[in-house]
């Protein structure tokens with residue numbers, strides 16, 4: 001009897017929610033390997049997800065796998081996680097799996113790099129030995145001389161002589177050189193400070209249990225959370241092999257964190273995973289993680305899917321941060337996925353933040369306390385205090401943009417040679433061009449938003465779609481030529497400051513001026529050397545770095561966030577201002593924060609002034625409870641976009657009707673237009689779903705999405721489902 005036929009189930013990057021069956025070729029096949037397969041007229045890369053003895057596809061339609069790569073990409077736990085993610089976020093399985101594979105592999109450029117070796121001379125390599133080599137072996141002689149002086153890493157061989165690798169091998173075969181595994185230089189680890197009593201309590205709680213427990217460390221900025229991570233890690237990575245995954249919200253935070261961890265663990269392999277790495281670096285680091293070689297992995301949200309065979313602990317720093325959520329393609333939340341991963345792996349997970357998200361707060365504080373709550377209430381460095389926070393009434397809108405109190409406060413800092421940070425949230429605060437005669441303002445032609453004035457280049461730009469044009473000479477409505485920018489953009493503030501403080505060194509930074517790590521490093525150096533008196537910047541400065549000479553933070557016009565239609569806006573504003581306040585007074589100088597606002601008594605500012613997150617969070621929770629919003633309900637959002645308004649409306653209505661037909665208890669709202677009604681030339685609609693339980697929500701989503709995918713209108717629009725949306 002012939003051996004039973006096998007069918008190989010392959011995940012492929014196509015928007016169809018299924019695996020594809022293939023016939024094996026004559027290579028050995030293992031689940032988790034990546035393969036090249038024919039698909040339509042193309043040949044593409046896929047991942048083997050299963051081997052089955054049955055198939056629904058008629059035998060004659062099955063095609064054969066072209067080539068199997070040896071490398072195994074995923075293990076069983078990760079597959080389980082990816083299946084969960086595909087199901088939960090309703091993203092096709094093949095696309096889910098392929099979206100977490102390093103791009104080099106997808107481009108079939110994933111050649112395995114050799115383990116880094118180092119070549120060392122043995123005692124047999126001597127000057128005489130080299131002299132006796134045939135004269136024509138020029139390169140061999142040159143490399144031998146070089147090796148006599150210093151050992152050379154495999155990756156640097158070709159710098160010493162061309163074809164260095166061949167020569168090195170020859171020297172090895174001649175017995176005068178040995179190849180060893182290269183290990184990073186081991187410096188003495190930096191000594192850890194003695195923990196204060198609060199930190200001690202937290203650490204001892206954390207080390208108590210090693211199975212699946214979720215912890216929340218709620219600690220004010222500078223309370224020593226990172227120090228606790230470091231000492232906790234020490235207990236894990238000391239054991240051979242154990243791996244720890246640390247997720248951080250922003251790429252900008254990884255270099256300093258990396259440095260801090262490297263100093264403490266000089267003899268451990270640490271890798272980072274984020275989008276500033278080149279494809280090949282990312283692949284290398286990913287492979288070090290996958291092989292278990294890297295014991296410490298620091299990364300941004302996608303790193304939650306890194307294969308880690310010996311994962312023993314997950315840490316999520318700044319858990320409240322919105323950038324853990326991906327807003328396109330696979331719309332997952334890395335914190336929530338990490339929770340699931342910790343559960344599957346049966347390991348502890350630690351969330352740390354100064355301002356927990358309300359969902360996390362709820363899980364840690366409300367009756368059934370899913371997470372264990374740990375608190376740090378004062379700053380770790382002796383005598384360092386949280387800065388005093390004050391609200392300052394607005395300056396006259398058409399007069400000076402900064403109130404006199406603020407101007408005086410800045411001047412006093414300059415006099416004392418201390419530094420000032422002027423914080424502007426660029427989102428929504430950029431200057432727009434308005435007509436002084438009629439109410440006309442320059443709008444983007446493709447989005448329902450205002451164009452932003454860029455004075456230096458004399459252009460108007462849309463910050464959503466990139467549209468730009470010259471600043472017009474006159475009003476498009478009434479012809480009036482007196483057009484002026486309204487609102488306080490960073491450039492406008494810089495100008496104003498230049499006039500007020502002509503002798504101060506003022507530096508404006510935004511995402512454009514700090515795109516690279518070098519630019520950021522330079523900025524920190526200049527700040528530390530006090531070459532800058534006033535730093536004007538956007539939210540990217542709110543987090544992370546310490547500026548020891550910074551004693552005043554001025555927050556300008558944060559009020560816009562209070563008008564937001566997004567129910568999470570106050571929570572975000574609080575956390576952002578808390579973060580930025582945390583920049584001041586970290587060392588010995590006392591810090592102060594001045595918030596310029598038209599609503600000094602708003603609960604957000606009141607809470608900030610007394611640094612009371614708990615009360616604030618509880619009152620927000622009450623509001624959410626009344627309005628049945630998350631975490632008191634489970635939500636999903638259908639986003640619809642179309643070139644034509646008719647299509648967008650028709651699809652949304654159809655979707656709503658279909659959902660209603662299921663007679664589920666999920667409440668449906670819409671279709672409504674989001675605040676940004678048009679974006680990049682697309683008309684937009686949303687349908688909002690609100691359910692009492694996750695199961696109820698999922699039970700509706702599954703069959704509903706199936707119907708939407710099958711509907712003919714679905715090809716006329718771009719649509720997506722966002723489960724647990726955090727922005728509207």
Ligand code: ADP
Pocket residue numbers: 193194195196199219220221222223224225226227228380381382
């Ligand atoms: P967080 O992560 O909560 O913002 P960090 O761990 O970065 O806090 O600590 C803030 C500062 O206090 C850092 O400079 C850190 O080196 C220092 N620090 C933390 N814990 C201690 C301690 N127990 N003793 C002395 N300094 C500490």
Ligand code: ZN
Pocket residue numbers: 435436437438439440475476477478479480
């Ligand atoms: Zn006009």
Ligand code: ZN
Pocket residue numbers: 444445446447462463464465466467680
């Ligand atoms: Zn636009």
